[in-house]
Amino acid sequence: MASHSRHAGHDKYKSRIDSLIKSYIAEDSSPESQAHSAKYLAVLVSGYLEQAIKELLLHYASKGARPQISRYIEETWPRSRNMNTKNINDILAQFNSKWSEEFSSWLEQEDNRKRNINSIVRWRNGIAHGQESNTTGVTLVSVRTAFTTIVGLVTLIDAMVKQ
Template sequence: MARSSRHNGHDRYKSRITNLFQSYGADSNPESQAHNAKYLAVLVSGYLEQAVKELLLQYASQGTRSQITRYIEETWPISRNMNVENIKTILNQFNTGWSQEFSIWLEEEGKNRKNDINSIVRWRNSIAHGQESNTTGVTLVSVRNAFCTIKELVSFIDEMVNREG
């Protein structure tokens, strides 16, 4: 399957978020920036969940009987937050080596990947549950940094699963 059709859903999502970062960056009103940062944090967390799900379900459907693919799609954890531990668990269920590679990728020197991923999920949960006091670190800069890490993660998972496929 061609890359463009295989990644159509999460690539559109990523483009939308990128465009929103560009348009929101021009707003100098601090209250608007805070609101926009929270909105983008929710979108970035959703992008992470959708991209991981799409990549792994696409991998699972390659050369598999349609009944098995349907089973995996139907049993995918709907409400699982894509924090680092949950991503490790899901990757491990597909391939223990992937979980190990992910752990190594997280610890790459000079990167705050684990913090970026866990922060975006934690912020989303705080925003969704009205816990404003837990969102003081949510700024356009912090959300943009987390988004960059998550884009790297999506590329990492894409490359990893396609080596196997």
């Protein structure tokens, strides 16, 4: 798949989430409606994280690899994987140990990065499994903050795979 089409997928998804966050925050709605919107956005942001990492790494794997190897990596990619920081680190390490080190360093540069990423994944799981007690921190502001962190992570991974 061409570079443009790989990046167009997650860039378009990112733009959609960004627009939704802005529109929900701008709305003057009830607290119940805002809570519902925040949960919906948490699921979308978690999906964006998973999809963007997958697209970037599969595109990297397809560059210069034999088609059979690229297809094998794509076909064996986990159908669903919680993209918490541990799993992201494990995946990056499987591709390149330096990427894992860069990711760990990036996480340590700001205290809230690890928490933001892990929270969005935990919230998505709580929402998907009807565990309301796991979603108490889900607000439009917290989801927007996590989304900003995740966009930064996607930018980091994009830069790493281009080196």
